[in-house]
Amino acid sequence: VQLQASGGGLVQAGGSLRLSCAASGRTFSQPRMGWFRQAPGTEREFVAHISWSTGESYYADAVKGRFTISRDNALKTMYLQMNSLKPEDTAVYYCAFDTNYSGMRYIPQPYEYDYWGQGTLVTVSS
8 A cells, every 4th residue: 555645834823734645556445544743853643543434533632623534435535634723733744544443433553554654744833
């Protein structure tokens, strides 16, 4: 599976961005896809994930109500709509693909995901 993330950039606090992650290559029957982020000097942290088959999603508390994850099955693309951005949202955002999972309503660790995109930088200025 290859993942290509895009859509990052520089935005002022309160602004919006939409990230995209296009998947290609081998397909799986029950995958989930997710977004993680990593700010300088910090560990990679979970943002949100979505079940490819059911569309069920789950968010980290820090982004709940501001970010929306979605997917387009036909385009094999996942999105992250980010609204009301804050300076603390500044990070490299990574999309990830998990070939098999057992649940959605919890905070996953990065090692649970099998494939990763290259990351796209989001910078929110104050």
